[in-house]
Amino acid sequence: MKAISLVPGTTNVHVTDVDEPKIQKKSEVKIKIREVGICGTDREEASGGRADAPAGQKELIIGHEMFGEVAEVGSPDQGVKVGDPVVLMVRRPCGQCQPCKADCQDMCETGNYTERGIKGCNGYQAEYVVDDLKYLIKVPPTLKDLAVMTEPTTVVEKAIDHCCRLQTARLPVDPDPMKWLQGKTALVAGLGPIGLLAAMVLLLRGAKVIGIDRADPSALKPQILTALGGIFVQSTDNNKQNIEKVAPQVDLILDAAGVPTLDFEMLTTLGFNGILTLTGVPGKGHPLTVNGAPIFEQMVLKNQILFGSVNAGHQHFEQAVKDLEAARTKWPGQIERIITSRTNYTDFAKVLESRSKEEIKAVITW
Numbered sequence: 001m002k003a004i005s006l007v008p009g010t011t012n013v014h015v016t017d018v019d020e021p022k023i024q025k026k027s028e029v030k031i032k033i034r035e036v037g038i039c040g041t042d043r044e045e046a047s048g049g050r051a052d053a054p055a056g057q058k059e060l061i062i063g064h065e066m067f068g069e070v071a072e073v074g075s076p077d078q079g080v081k082v083g084d085p086v087v088l089m090v091r092r093p094c095g096q097c098q099p100c101k102a103d104c105q106d107m108c109e110t111g112n113y114t115e116r117g118i119k120g121c122n123g124y125q126a127e128y129v130v131d132d133l134k135y136l137i138k139v140p141p142t143l144k145d146l147a148v149m150t151e152p153t154t155v156v157e158k159a160i161d162h163c164c165r166l167q168t169a170r171l172p173v174d175p176d177p178m179k180w181l182q183g184k185t186a187l188v189a190g191l192g193p194i195g196l197l198a199a200m201v202l203l204l205r206g207a208k209v210i211g212i213d214r215a216d217p218s219a220l221k222p223q224i225l226t227a228l229g230g231i232f233v234q235s236t237d238n239n240k241q242n243i244e245k246v247a248p249q250v251d252l253i254l255d256a257a258g259v260p261t262l263d264f265e266m267l268t269t270l271g272f273n274g275i276l277t278l279t280g281v282p283g284k285g286h287p288l289t290v291n292g293a294p295i296f297e298q299m300v301l302k303n304q305i306l307f308g309s310v311n312a313g314h315q316h317f318e319q320a321v322k323d324l325e326a327a328r329t330k331w332p333g334q335i336e337r338i339i340t341s342r343t344n345y346t347d348f349a350k351v352l353e354s355r356s357k358e359e360i361k362a363v364i365t366w
């Protein structure tokens with residue numbers, strides 16, 4: 001079968017012929033890949049950055065944001081049947097630490113986890129994959145055109161879930177984490193796919209949402225944000241004042257930009273008992289000088305939390321599927337606009353090499 005393969009540490013990415021994977025256990029399913037999203041991680045891998053081939057192999061099949069249909073089942077009585085639309089999780093447990101043993105490999109403590117398409121395990125840019133049912137999430141047939149965005153949505157589901165759980169655990173509020181955002185003000189930095197999907201989830205939970213990005217207000221990203229009911233602030237030299245004009249008290253900041261200068265600037269707008277979560281991994285070379293004392297003083301005097309979040313658990317995949325469905329019903333035709341191109345795998349190089357100005361989420365089809 002065909003697959004898109006990378007020689008890690010190089011820019012050598014190519015379509016190759018590999019053996020079709022076979023079901024070896026009753027708990028496994030074989031999936032026909034339909035769509036695989038491209039994100040910053042794929043671009044970093046393809047430019048010679050962070051990526052590891054499976055042990056003993058020279059090449060890594062890339063791709064971690066997938067949607068497919070069940071082609072074959074290891075056992076007929078496991079709740080999935082041929083033709084079911086499904087998505088697969090990315091990370092696999094290290095088998096050593098307590099979180100991994102409890103199926104929380106997104107919180108792995110050894111760093112010895114593997115990730116399909118990224119770290120030590122082949123990914124989803126291929127005609128077929130085989131995986132264990134444990135890592136599979138069923139998708140309603142009505143969600144087929146958006147399902148490829150499940151994985152990026154899980155990244156924000158986890159970050160937002162952890163914000164809400166931390167806040168409801170420490171504040172005298174309704175203990176239900178799903179209710180904490182009602183009436184709160186959330187600021188999202190960076191309106192790529194992650195930022196827009198974060199705005200979507202935050203709005204679904206009842207928050208007022210402000211999105212900040214360098215994009216021109218007439219560009220597609222701000223258009224989608226405002227169509228969902230968010231407020232757009234264009235990033236300039238006066239971010240603090242511009243944010244304060246629309247939001248006197250910011251309760252939650254979700255960083256999806258990975259730009260440290262912007263993060264420290266945003267932090268100064270965070271209100272009492274506020275929480276800031278980082279999801280963007282900064283590129284190399286953003287050195288900055290920080291006046292630490294007033295920042296730490298503010299964090300102490302306002303009881304603030306700053307934390308990072310990566311990957312996601314099974315419950316976040318289930319929540320992502322629910323939220324994508326709810327969002328499509330609430331804002332017909334809007335979430336679909338985040339996918340700006342669909343390209344056949346034979347032309348994958350065009351997508352990886354060049355990036356149009358209006359690109360948000362590029363998808364490879366199989």
Ligand SMILES: [Zn+2]
Pocket residue numbers: 038039040041042064065152
């Ligand atoms: Zn990704």
Ligand SMILES: [Zn+2]
Pocket residue numbers: 093094095096097098099100101105107108109110111112113
């Ligand atoms: Zn682990």
